[in-house]
Amino acid sequence: MIKAKDIMIFSATNAFTSTAKKIIEKRHLNNKIGIIEATGQDTIILGKKIIAKGTKILIARGLNIRLLKESFNVPIIDIPYLYEEIYESVKSADCPLEEIALIGFDDCYNSMLDFQQTSGMNIQVIGPKSYDTMEKDILGKIKPEVNILIGGFTAKRVANKNKLSHIMLQALPRNIEMAIDRATNILTSSEAKDEYIKTIMATINSNSDAVLNISNTGEILFLNNSAKKLFKGNSLEEILLFLFPGKHPKNVLNQTEPIHKIVVNNSSGIYLVDYNPIIVNSKLKSAVIVVGNGNNIQSKEKQIRLKLNEKSPVARYTFSDVIGISEPMKNAIYLGKKYAGSDSAVLITGDTGTGKEIFAQSIHTASHRSNEPFVAINCAALPESILESELFGYVKGTFTGANKEGKMGVFEQAHGGTLFLDEIGEMNINVQAKLLRVLQEKVINRLGDDKITYVDVRIISATNKDLEQLVSEGKFREDLLYRLNVLELHLPPLKNRKEDIPSLIEHYRFNNCPEITFSDEVIYKLQELNYPGNVRQLFNILERTITLSESNYIGPDHLVINMGRKKKSQGNIIASRSPQEEFMQYKEEKIISALMKNDGNRSKTAAALGISTSTLWRKMKKYNIIP
Numbered sequence: 001m002i003k004a005k006d007i008m009i010f011s012a013t014n015a016f017t018s019t020a021k022k023i024i025e026k027r028h029l030n031n032k033i034g035i036i037e038a039t040g041q042d043t044i045i046l047g048k049k050i051i052a053k054g055t056k057i058l059i060a061r062g063l064n065i066r067l068l069k070e071s072f073n074v075p076i077i078d079i080p081y082l083y084e085e086i087y088e089s090v091k092s093a094d095c096p097l098e099e100i101a102l103i104g105f106d107d108c109y110n111s112m113l114d115f116q117q118t119s120g121m122n123i124q125v126i127g128p129k130s131y132d133t134m135e136k137d138i139l140g141k142i143k144p145e146v147n148i149l150i151g152g153f154t155a156k157r158v159a160n161k162n163k164l165s166h167i168m169l170q171a172l173p174r175n176i177e178m179a180i181d182r183a184t185n186i187l188t189s190s191e192a193k194d195e196y197i198k199t200i201m202a203t204i205n206s207n208s209d210a211v212l213n214i215s216n217t218g219e220i221l222f223l224n225n226s227a228k229k230l231f232k233g234n235s236l237e238e239i240l241l242f243l244f245p246g247k248h249p250k251n252v253l254n255q256t257e258p259i260h261k262i263v264v265n266n267s268s269g270i271y272l273v274d275y276n277p278i279i280v281n282s283k284l285k286s287a288v289i290v291v292g293n294g295n296n297i298q299s300k301e302k303q304i305r306l307k308l309n310e311k312s313p314v315a316r317y318t319f320s321d322v323i324g325i326s327e328p329m330k331n332a333i334y335l336g337k338k339y340a341g342s343d344s345a346v347l348i349t350g351d352t353g354t355g356k357e358i359f360a361q362s363i364h365t366a367s368h369r370s371n372e373p374f375v376a377i378n379c380a381a382l383p384e385s386i387l388e389s390e391l392f393g394y395v396k397g398t399f400t401g402a403n404k405e406g407k408m409g410v411f412e413q414a415h416g417g418t419l420f421l422d423e424i425g426e427m428n429i430n431v432q433a434k435l436l437r438v439l440q441e442k443v444i445n446r447l448g449d450d451k452i453t454y455v456d457v458r459i460i461s462a463t464n465k466d467l468e469q470l471v472s473e474g475k476f477r478e479d480l481l482y483r484l485n486v487l488e489l490h491l492p493p494l495k496n497r498k499e500d501i502p503s504l505i506e507h508y509r510f511n512n513c514p515e516i517t518f519s520d521e522v523i524y525k526l527q528e529l530n531y532p533g534n535v536r537q538l539f540n541i542l543e544r545t546i547t548l549s550e551s552n553y554i555g556p557d558h559l560v561i562n563m564g565r566k567k568k569s570q571g572n573i574i575a576s577r578s579p580q581e582e583f584m585q586y587k588e589e590k591i592i593s594a595l596m597k598n599d600g601n602r603s604k605t606a607a608a609l610g611i612s613t614s615t616l617w618r619k620m621k622k623y624n625i626i627p
Contacts, residue, residue: 381614
């Protein structure tokens with residue numbers, strides 16, 4: 001069984017086969033080049049088999065060249081017959097020239113005639129008309145004195161059959177080597193070309209955009225996989241009318257100038273079309289059309305924004321994290337879940353520490369935007385100029401000290417998701433006007449840039465102030481208020497839902513110190529307080545009590561001592577203070593102590609206290625402990 005290789009040599013003589021094998025072995029080409037001894041119909045039969053198995057290039061001479069070229073459309077390398085080869089073959093006969101006949105087909109016959117005329121040797125040259133009539137042609141022309149035939153396998157077959165001697169036509173190594181060099185060069189070039197084409201095809205087919213190549217005569221030359229899927233069953237005229245509505249298909253095919261960013265909006269979707277003419281030697285040959293699907297473009301934009309948003313806050317709370325069994329809290333949770341099904345703006349009101357951000361995150365995680373970004377910004381924590389750059393972003397070089405590459409604002413970061421504007425009542429009136437424009441137009445301009453960017457963001461805002469009062473005082477825009485409080489959610493203070501305090505205490509204990517036990521009397525006493533700081537104040541009292549207690553069992557004495565009941569100091573009785581006064585002093589001292597431990601670093605201090613830097617800054621201003 002013949003093993004097909006990239007290059008196959010068809011040999012018509014033993015001498016040719018022997019010489020070719022030596023060259024292949026010497027040059028270590030056994031894995032690339034193989035040899036077949038065949039002539040006539042055998043050449044055609046075997047040629048079909050090896051080409052079907054992947055042979056790319058053929059090498060041959062004489063009759064085999066004509067047979068192969070007539071039958072196959074692959075590169076075929078011809079090895080010419082040299083005078084030296086014919087001379088060496090004649091010389092090896094070692095007999096009178098009259099007794100020799102040279103037998104050859106096609107180019108071999110012509111070379112033998114030239115040799116006869118050039119050398120002046122009296123040698124008969126016979127050229128059979130065909131392989132099938134070869135024996136008849138030779139016997140009909142051979143001279144009586146001839147008894148040696150010089151040629152290939154065909155001549156040998158006739159000689160053996162008619163009791164004549166036979167000598168194989170010689171093949172010089174350098175002649176065969178030249179043919180092998182040409183074949184290997186073609187193979188290398190062909191492989192490089194195949195690799196290039198396959199790379200281009202893989203690149204085009206992996207592209208989600210549809211790519212078409214159309215000739216200027218109206219023939220579809222190429223469609224990538226996306227184009228085949230998009231235009232399945234459509235004629236060229238239908239495709240061109242779809243991509244270029246209002247233009248005649250012939251005018252499109254004769255277009256010599258590129259057309260970029262055509263937006264096509266129809267019932268099947270939105271598409272972005274690019275037209276690129278292919279001009280060779282000043283003549284229009286074809287056009288490449290690239291069709292981008294609007295949904296894919298938006299998806300890529302979303303992925304980029306999410307990648308850039310990796311470090312931004314994400315929502316981690318859900319409604320299951322909200323602790324409360326009281327009617328006011330149940331009503332708040334019910335409304336929050338209802339609001340989650342809408343895209344309308346939500347205004348969350350309530351005192352400090354009632355859990356406004358927890359509700360904002362819970363609304364987001366229960367909405368259809370739950371897989372999109374949740375970005376929060378505290379409007380009270382930043383000066384006007386910085387707040388504006390944080391909201392809308394800026395381009396590079398906008399102001400001194402800015403990020404060299406510019407910065408994306410929180411609106412862009414939250415694209416597709418939710419933006420939480422905490423303490424919206426503290427926002428400067430000038431920034432309010434710019435915020436209103438964004439909410440109305442749904443586009444933003446980065447500072448220092450004239451380009452607009454579309455943003456799809458749901459707004460949830462929160463405040464502990466009476467915004468209507470601020471409107472009457474001229475400190476808050478009335479039109480902005482109407483934009484923000486489409487849906488309003490008021491969170492009840494802890495003093496109005498004291499039945500939730502046991503659940504809150506258990507939640508704190510379970511998550512922070514499960515080994516601690518609170519007595520029923522302690523829980524009862526904690527329910528008696530008013531909590532101006534709401535849940536945050538309750539948790540601070542619990543933290544302080546547990547920290548100062550030397551026992552895992554918290555009884556009423558521990559709680560009372562920590563709340564500042566009458567204490568003796570150097571023999572004097574110190575008047576007791578209200579729980580609220582004691583709590584305020586404790587928070588002030590705790591913040592000062594944490595600042596000192598962290599060398600005034602607000603980020604580290606906020607982390608140590610378990611609060612945000614904006615909350616820390618607000619409390620520092622409240623207690624007048626700003627450096």
